[in-house]
Amino acid sequence: MTAVPLGGLARRLLRSTPVAMALVVVALVLAFGALSPGGAFLRVSNLSTITLNVSVTMLLAVGVTLVMASGELDLSIGANVVLSSVVGAQVLVALSGAPEQVRVGDYPTLPLGIAAGTLAAVLTGAAFGALNGLLVTRLRVNSFIVTLGTMGIGTGLAYVLTGGTNVPHVPRLLQTGFGVERLFGVVPYPMIVVLVISGLLWHLLSSTRFGLRTLAIGSSREAAERAGIRVAPHLLALFTLMGALAGVAAVLDLTRFATTNVGGHQTTALAAIAAVVIGGTSLFGGRASVAGSMVASLIPVVLATGLVILGVQAFWQLIVVGVILIAAVALDQRRRERLL
Amino acid sequence: MRNLASTLAPGLALGLALAPGWAAAQDEPLSIEFVAGIVGIPFYTSMECGARDAARDLGVEMNWSGPPQWDLALQLPLLQAAVERDPDGVVLAPTDPVALVTEVEALMARDIPVVTVDGSLAEPVDVQNMRTNNREAGGLAADAMAEAIGGTGSVLIVALNPGVPANQERADGFVERLQADHPGITVLPIEYPGTDQNRAAEIVAAAIQANPDLAGIYTTHSNAAVGASSAVIGAGRQGEIRIIAYDADPQQVRDLRDGIYDALVVQSPYREGYDSVALVTQILRGEVDPATLEDVHYPPMVVATRDNLDSPEVQGALYVDSCE
Helix, strand or coil, rough: CCCCCCCCCHHHHCCCCHHHHHHHHHHHHHHHHHHHHHHHHCCCCHHHHHHHHHHHHHHHHHHHHHHHCCCCCCCHHHHHHHHHHHHHHHHHHHHHHHHHHHCCCCCCCCHHHHHHHHHHHHHHHHHHHHHHHHHHHHHHCCCCHHHHHHHHHHHHHHHHHHCCCCHHHHHHHHHHHHHHHCEECCCCHCCCCCCCCHHHHHHHHHHHHHHHHHHHHHCCCCHHCCCCHHHHHHHHHHHHHHHHHHHHHHHHHHHHHHCCCCCCCHHHHHHHHHHHHHCCCCCCCCCHHHHHHHHHHHHHHHHHHHHCCCCCCCCHHHHHHHHHHHHHHHHHHHHHHHHH | CCCHHHHHHHHHHHHHHHHCCCCCCCCCCCEEEEEEECCEEEEEEEHHHHHHHHHHCCEEEEEECCCCCCCCCCCCHHHHHHHHHHCEEEEECCCCCCCCCCHHHHHHHHCEEEEEEEECCCCCCCCECCCCHHHHHHHHHHHHHHHHHHCCCEEEECCCCCCCCHHHHHHHHHHHHHHHHHHCCEEEECCCCCCHHHHHHHHHHHHHCCCCCCCEEEEHHHHHHHHHHHHHHCCCCCCCCEEEECCHHHHHHHHHCCCCCEEECCHHHHHHHHHHHHHHHHHHHCCCCCCHCCCCCCCCCEEECCCCCCCHHHCCCCCCCCCC
């Protein structure tokens, strides 16, 4: 972060990409609210559903923010989500009852299954992330290539474990009791999980020594090493953290749909990385904003929902989303250049 | 097996007169290679059961293989290995309509009859193609939808990607039948979430907000169905907004029973497996003259609802995880 000149808070807010992107989101919400028939877009139920739909992307974007702050990249998170959800679902189903019981929808030991399945998913994700970290630091291969490779490995492993089909007999209760359930009928439970974790990671990046070191490594690895930061263990920790977040995302995904998604999440990594860059984090490290990533991850979902509500034809939706994303980032850059 | 083959020998001799081109009968049983489009999913497992039953009933040897993914690059080596085993006949589920034309042509030129199932080829170089009539299936789904929602309201179609003909036909057949026979129903613009469940859920959630009269959702593939049901349950509208889904995996059948879905369009993988092996056998034995065959044969389909789910007709058509 650059030093804030006199003139204080107002100027700082004006130059902040997260604030700018929040304004974009608010503008979109108001525009869709005005245009949608009967103001359907502004209904609480709609805004609440948007936060549910954004939850997994937002969580992953927050993780990617930390990885990119250190100048690294993780393309394998979509594959990690798939693999972790497969392992989690298999453990969950296996420990929730005997095969002939779960086949007919009877889960006598469901609490045990859920606890073990959740743990298995998060541990799988963390192990996947640790593998990425080890490959990056020990083999000294660029993280773009390493995670491109592990993306294939993770997807392949998920196929091997399942024979290419979704894990059967995942209890529907995960969905009706948590995945689509809302606190006070408004705040989706998965979103609460995402907000709590994001808050912790925001604090980690902006107010702790760990966060400072992450940004230092991203600014200049050599300088960080000369200053005595042990870069390799730090990167290993970051990748492991990213992996664990993918494991959490896998659990949220599993509860949301009550099934695994072995053919899916092919564009998840791209969506998360895009949100991070739009939110003001540098692709080359050293400058990062958790808040920016969180706000920016809302833009595609707000757009998608709004365009469907307006009845825009599916083919045109793709075009409009692309145009608005580029326009938002271009405007933000112009604005910051003028304020410098 | 050997006994059965020799008792059929007179029939074979007669057949040779009808179709002199095909592989000559020997004492050993006919061997048929079945190369599936993908293995491990209930649809193809059901097809395998049909193929095995036909092979047992007709006294031929059938060897089943298939790739773990619907991928030409994975299927091609399996097809080549199957050809190396020097079969009398081949059943193939082509994973690519264009790329496999030359392979099939080469087999046919060697007097090895090829029947294709599920997918189809760009040129009818095979003896026959057996596949679901997707347009008709869409029509059946439309009739089921009209019945489920009482003939009025809006319906949303959640398809796959543009440019996937078989899937597009499922949507087009649905729209055509609604427009022709059920004018009280409004069809919203077709949505294409691809295989992304989350995107499907996003679209359906938005459509629920935008259309207070949304009465039904028709999904043309299982990922869309999963996303749609998640959005409908999340909106607290389960039972009010009817979902009609494609295919009848055990999990989907359970969801039909539980009220998540209101009808399932059930294809006929077992029949495709059984009939394709039977047809190749009949051609090899000279009981059927390939010249008299239609290019395409559509096996019958059923629509499963909670009302007819336990009927023998529907039970026999549901997909299975393993052959029993």
